Amino acid sequence: MSERRSSESGFPIKDVYTTADLPEDLAARLGGPGEFPYARGVYPTMYTSRPWTMRQYAGFGTAAESNARYHQLLRAGTMGLSVAFDLPTQMGYDSDDPIAHGEVGKVGVAIDSIEDMRTLFDGIPLDKVSTSMTINAPGSVLLLLYQLVAEENGVAGAALNGTIQNDILKEYIARGTYIFPPKPSLRLVADTFAYCRKEVPKWNTISISGYHMAEAGATPVQEIAFTLANGVEYVRAALAAGLAVDDFAPRLSFFFVARTTLLEEVAKFRAARRIWARLMRDEFGATNPKSMMLRFHTQTAGVQLTAQQPEVNLVRVAIQGLGAVLGGTQSLHTNSFDEAIALPTEKAARLALRTQQVLAYETDLTATVDPFAGSYVVEAMTDEIEAAVDELMTRVADHGSVVDAIETGFQKREIEQSAYRMAQEIDSGERVVVGLNRFAVDEEEPYEPLRVDPAIEAAQAERLGTLRRSRDAAAVERSLADLRAAAEGTENVLYPMRTALRARATVGEVCGTLREVWGTYRPSDRF
Numbered sequence: 049m050s051e052r053r054s055s056e057s058g059f060p061i062k063d064v065y066t067t068a069d070l071p072e073d074l075a076a077r078l079g080g081p082g083e084f085p086y087a088r089g090v091y092p093t094m095y096t097s098r099p100w101t102m103r104q105y106a107g108f109g110t111a112a113e114s115n116a117r118y119h120q121l122l123r124a125g126t127m128g129l130s131v132a133f134d135l136p137t138q139m140g141y142d143s144d145d146p147i148a149h150g151e152v153g154k155v156g157v158a159i160d161s162i163e164d165m166r167t168l169f170d171g172i173p174l175d176k177v178s179t180s181m182t183i184n185a186p187g188s189v190l191l192l193l194y195q196l197v198a199e200e201n202g203v204a205g206a207a208l209n210g211t212i213q214n215d216i217l218k219e220y221i222a223r224g225t226y227i228f229p230p231k232p233s234l235r236l237v238a239d240t241f242a243y244c245r246k247e248v249p250k251w252n253t254i255s256i257s258g259y260h261m262a263e264a265g266a267t268p269v270q271e272i273a274f275t276l277a278n279g280v281e282y283v284r285a286a287l288a289a290g291l292a293v294d295d296f297a298p299r300l301s302f303f304f305v306a307r308t309t310l311l312e313e314v315a316k317f318r319a320a321r322r323i324w325a326r327l328m329r330d331e332f333g334a335t336n337p338k339s340m341m342l343r344f345h346t347q348t349a350g351v352q353l354t355a356q357q358p359e360v361n362l363v364r365v366a367i368q369g370l371g372a373v374l375g376g377t378q379s380l381h382t383n384s385f386d387e388a389i390a391l392p393t394e395k396a397a398r399l400a401l402r403t404q405q406v407l408a409y410e411t412d413l414t415a416t417v418d419p420f421a422g423s424y425v426v427e428a429m430t431d432e433i434e435a436a437v438d439e440l441m442t443r444v445a446d447h448g449s450v451v452d453a454i455e456t457g458f459q460k461r462e463i464e465q466s467a468y469r470m471a472q473e474i475d476s477g478e479r480v481v482v483g484l485n486r487f488a489v490d491e492e493e494p495y496e497p498l499r500v501d502p503a504i505e506a507a508q509a510e511r512l513g514t515l516r517r518s519r520d521a522a523a524v525e526r527s528l529a530d531l532r533a534a535a536e537g538t539e540n541v542l543y544p545m546r547t548a549l550r551a552r553a554t555v556g557e558v559c560g561t562l563r564e565v566w567g568t569y570r571p572s573d574r575f
Contacts, residue, residue: 055309055432057267057268057269057432057433059432059436061425062425062428065424065425065428069424069428070427071427077322077427077430081418084329084340085321085322085326087318088318088376088418088421089376089418090341090342090343090378094376094417094418095414096414096416099408099409099414100380101128101178101378102404102405103126103127103128103129103130103180103379103380103381104121104126104129104130104381104382104397104400104401105131105132105182105347106118108132108153108154108157108391109153109158109501110153110158110167110504110507110508111164111167111168113157115169115170115172117394117397118168118169118172120398121401122177124398124401125401128178128179128379129178129180130180130182130381131156131157131168131179131180131181132157132182133156133157133159133181133182133190134151134154134158135148135151135154136158137156137158137160137183137190137555139185139225140227140558140560141555141556142512142554142557143505143509144509144512149505150505152504152505153501153504155391158504159190160515160554160556161193161515161549161552162193162550162552164511165194165196165197166200169197174198174203175198175203175208177209178209179194179209180210180211180212180213180345181210181211181213182213183214184214184215184219184225185225185226185228186555187212187213187214187240188236188239188240188243188541188542189555191244191251192542192546192549194208194210195247195248205251206248207250208248209251210252211252211254211345212251212252213254213255214237214240214253215254216230216234216236217230217234217278217451217454218256218260218275218278220454220571221261221454221460221463222266222459222460223260223264227563227568227569228566228569229566229567229568229569230451230454230569231451232565233569234281235289237285238286238288238289239540239542240542241254241286241289242291242296242540243543244299245295245296245299252299252300253296253299253300254282254300255301255303255345256282256300256301256302257275257302258274258302258304258305259271259304261275261463262304262349262351263305263350263351265351265464265466265468265470266462266463266466266467268307268309268312268433269440270459270462270466271305272320272323272433272437273436273437273440273441273444274440274444275302276320276323276324276327276437277441277453278450279302280327280331280441280450281450282300283297283300283328283332287332293332293334293339297332297334298339300343301344301378302320302344303344303345304320304344304345304346305346305349306347306348306349306368306375306377307349307368308367308371310370313371313372313375314374314420314426315427315430315433316433317344317372317375319430320437321341322430323437324340325342328340343378345377346377348364348372348380348382349368349383350387352481353387354388354483354484355388355389356483356492357483357488358385358389359385360482361385361386362385362403365382365400368382370407374420380404381400382400383400384397390499512554515552519551520551524548524557527553528548528553530544530547531545531558531562532565535561536565541562545558
């Protein structure tokens with residue numbers, strides 16, 4: 049049993065909770081399911097009418113290999129796809145760029161052009177699946193490639209469902225896969241909002257992410273506060289670009305982590321919904337209920353997985369998934385037990401999906417809406433988290449804006465301090481990690497990880513060479529020139545970007561053109 053008597057966010061946990069710990073205005077704080085302030089969930093029936101979307105994150109090596117994995121996941125019962133891209137793609141470089149050497153296909157799939165995107169989704173009905181793409185700085189580029197491939201298969205943009213992460217602010221705070229400085233990056237986000245409203249209306253244009261902050265060491269309070277503060281900044285950027293709040297806010301979505309501290313995680317999700325609803329109604333004047341609903345995807349906590357006794361991760365992931373479901377998530381990815389070692393094997397990925405299916409079909413979780421409503425401990429924790437999040441968001445706002453706070457290093461510094469405290473607790477044994485600092489074994493069983501073939505890089509480079517030789521070079525140059533002109537002016541850059549990609553310009557060429565105009569962000573830059 050753990051000796052800790054405080055939450056992940058630092059407030060004390062009582063041995064016993066009673067009615068005295070419930071707020072006097074509990075009914076108003078709760079509302080009904082699907083009613084403001086959405087503490088009990090964003091839909092009236094939640095999982096009683098259908099379960100959450102089981103969206104397993106996958107992608108490695110070549111587009112063909114990832115396509116085979118997607119077909120395997122769909123056969124196993126996955127309801128939505130989630131694409132992992134390799135590091136060069138995330139940074140807007142082609143696979144044959146010298147800076148990409150050694151990273152092609154390593155942490156996700158390499159996508160260099162429309163031809164790779166065709167291969168990635170070959171044989172997959174894009175009008176029937178929902179696809180999430182974890183891509184940020186070049187998120188608009190990958191979305192356009194997806195739309196172009198769908199159109200080639202007779203699927204109109206209006207029929208597409210999915211999400212691009214497109215959350216650049218958290219990259220400056222916790223992850224680092226940024227390309228451009230914040231101001232043009234925010235313009236690109238706003239252009240994507242406007243484009244999708246007209247061209248891909250059912251697409252979720254951003255997934256405002258706290259997950260990566262949590263993986264970097266953020267507490268639940270920091271995860272929610274910094275994520276919602278980023279959300280506020282995106283809303284302001286869209287309003288400044290001339291969009292009306294109820295025109296874009298219904299397509300905003302969020303992305304959070306689910307830790308093993310189940311009670312606090314449930315309370316965290318409830319508090320986040322309540323805060324966002326209040327912000328959208330009271331600060332931004334939203335009147336459409338969908339603008340006030342905090343809809344979110346959840347992924348179980350990769351940072352809590354251990355390479356030691358990796359099978360124990362199956363238990364961790366089941367608990368984390370349970371917390372996400374009890375917290376009211378709209379979609380869920382459950383990590384594979386071997387992800388602390390390498391990319392997941394096919395068997396491990398299938399077991400991760402089966403974990404969700406057991407939760408959905410063998411438990412009674414889907415029989416009633418919001419089982420924890422009125423719980424003494426959960427309601428008390430929800431109030432404590434909400435108060436602490438409000439306070440931390442105020443500290444961000446005191447810097448002037450999220451971007452100003454990023455410039456001073458505020459969010460990054462706060463997260464690093466929490467990560468350091470956590471590491472100290474693990475080292476001292478105060479924080480128990482089963483199999484790592486307690487209940488260890490002398491000898492681990494052998495495990496054969498999935499390995500990515502290094503020949504992928506050469507194959508991708510060859511494909512790019514063939515592409516460049518066979519395409520209409522003059523058409524590519526004209527379209528990139530049009531993109532450059534749009535970036536220098538005020539035109540929505542996604543339209544000339546789409547033309548360039550249709551002409552078979554590469555991801556690296558498109559991002560390189562924008563780099564020429566907007567520059568590349570360095571952490572020491574001032575803006």
